[in-house]
Amino acid sequence: MEENICLRISLPEQTAQLWIKGKKYKTYPVSTSAKGSGVEAESFKTPWGHFIVAEKFGADAPLGAVFKSRVPTGDIWSGDPANPLSNTTEDLILTRILWLDGIEAHNANTKSRFIYIHGTNHENQLGTTASHGCVRVCNTDVIELFDLLPVGSRVEIAS
Numbered sequence: 001m002e003e004n005i006c007l008r009i010s011l012p013e014q015t016a017q018l019w020i021k022g023k024k025y026k027t028y029p030v031s032t033s034a035k036g037s038g039v040e041a042e043s044f045k046t047p048w049g050h051f052i053v054a055e056k057f058g059a060d061a062p063l064g065a066v067f068k069s070r071v072p073t074g075d076i077w078s079g080d081p082a083n084p085l086s087n088t089t090e091d092l093i094l095t096r097i098l099w100l101d102g103i104e105a106h107n108a109n110t111k112s113r114f115i116y117i118h119g120t121n122h123e124n125q126l127g128t129t130a131s132h133g134c135v136r137v138c139n140t141d142v143i144e145l146f147d148l149l150p151v152g153s154r155v156e157i158a159s
Contacts, residue, residue, distance in 0.1 A: 003154070004020065004021050005018070005019065005020050005021075005148065005149060005150075005153050005154070006018075006019045006153065006154040006155070006156065007019075007117075007145065007149060007153065007154070007155045007156070008155075008156045008158065009030060009032070009135060009155065009156065009157045009158070010158055011032055011036075011037050011046065011048065011129075011157065011158060011159045012159070014029060014030055014031060014032065014126070014127045014128060014129065015027050015028065015029060015030060015127075016028045016030045016117075016135070016137070016145075018145065018148065018149075020148075025148075026144075028137060028138070028141045028145070029126040029127040029138070030126060030127075030135050030136060030137055031120065031122065031125050031126050031127070031128055031129065031130045031131050031135070031136040032046040032129055032131055032133075032134075032135055032136075032157075033045045033046040033129060033131050033132065033133045033134075034129050034130050034131065034132075035133075036129070037157075037159040039102075039106050039107050039109065039110070041109055041112075041113060042113075043133070044132045044133045045133055046115070046131070046133055046134070046135065046157065047100075047102060047107045047110050047113070047115060047133075047157060048107070048157045048158065048159045049102060049103075049104045049106060049107045049156075049157065050102070050103050050104055050107075050154065050155075050156055051100040051101060051102050051103060051107065051110060051154070051155040051156070051157065052100070052101050052103055052151075052152055052153065052154060052155065053098045053099070053100065053101075053117075053149050053150070053151055053152065053153045053155060054099050054100060054101035054111055054151065055097075055098075055099040055151065056096070056097065056098055056099070056146060056149075056151060057070045057071075057096070057097040057099070058072070058095060058096040058097055058146070059096075059146070061095060061096065062076060063076075063095055063139055063140070063143070064076045064077040064078050064079075064094055064095060064119075064139060065077075065094060065095055066085065066092055066093070066094060067093045067094070067097060067118075068093075070097055070099070077092055077094055077121045079121075079123075085121065086121075088121065090121075091120070091121075091122065091131065091132050091136075092120065092121040093116065093118045093119070093120075093134075094118065094119035094120060094121060094139055094142075095118070095119030095139040095142050095143060096118065096119060096142045096143055096145075096146040097116045097117075097118045098116060098117040098118070098142075098145065098146060098149060098155075099111065099114075099115075099116050100115045100116065100117065100155055113133065114134075115133055115134055115135075116134045116135070117134070117135045117137055117142065117145065117155075118134055118135075118136065118137065118142060119136075119137060119138070119139035119142040119143075120136035120137065120138075120139070122136065123138050123139070126138060135157075
């Protein structure tokens with residue numbers, strides 16, 4: 001487990017703070033579940049507690065790359081009104097994926113629930129509770145987090 005870096009997500013504040021070597025590096029707006037926090041399977045709630053980044057996907061994907069089942073579809077979301085994906089209400093998983101795994105008994109099902117930190121096509125909702133359980137992040141921010149958080153990095157989600 002990577003000890004020099006930690007991402008701390010606050011559900012009440014809808015922020016993520018990146019800590020490197022015990023110092024706060026940066027704060028990012030996020031969007032967690034519209035249904036609140038919880039660890040129940042199929043609840044669409046954001047789990048709480050301690051996690052690690054178990055796997056990462058999208059290292060070479062372009063900004064706005066659309067993923068299905070962690071595989072790029074070849075589609076690119078851009079926010080441009082001329083792009084057919086721009087007006088979808090679907091919760092797209094974009095740009096990069098950091099797949100979380102719970103390391104406590106109560107959240108041990110996190111990975112099997114497919115809880116990710118990922119880019120979003122709903123950047124206008126960052127700072128509010130609007131996701132389906134994952135932690136949505138701005139697409140440029142998720143690239144930075146992807147590059148800074150190695151597999152094994154600690155993630156804390158506090159309710």
